[in-house]
Amino acid sequence: MRRIAIVTAVVGMLFGGFARPIVAQTAEDEVRAVVDALFDAMRASDSAAVRELFHPEMEKMASSGVRDGVAGVGFGPISGFVEAVGGAEPGALDEKIGPAEIRIDDNLATVFTPYAFHYNGNLSHCGVNVFLIARVGEDWRIVGLADTRRRQGCEEWLK
Secondary structure (H helix, E strand, C coil), X not given: CHHHHHHHHHHHHHHHCCCCCCCCCCHHHHHHHHHHHHHHHHHHCCHHHHHHHECCCCCEEEEEEEECCEEEEEEEEHXXXXXXXHHCCCCCEEEEECCCEEEEECCEXXXXXXXXXXXXXXXXXXXXXXXXXXXXXXEEXXXXXXXXXXXXXXXXXXX
């Protein structure tokens, strides 16, 4: 009996040292996970996973830029973005992001992060993503998305 107690104690000490404590996810971790999941789904060309991350009533995606020398904002249905992701070869769409500034109040979060977008391994453009993310029930969903886009100066963008 004593031998069993000693063996149990030794095994407990050995394997207990490998156990990691369970850490509750913070709201910031949950919001960041939504952004990371979007880019993972894009890389996988998984349009269903992308669609699931957006609020079901979100219809527009905004993108700012300069056309014909005039600054402006373009709007389009989010469905076009989702379809483009599904139509890409897996691995063709790769958006890398830099440090994210996340702000949360109650059920609303913003994420501001630089990015560099690669298509088929080639740098396409870079800029800043701005996400508006809201808690819907137990989940966080993207309710707004805007980005800037440039083709110059991307080499230093994410450093």
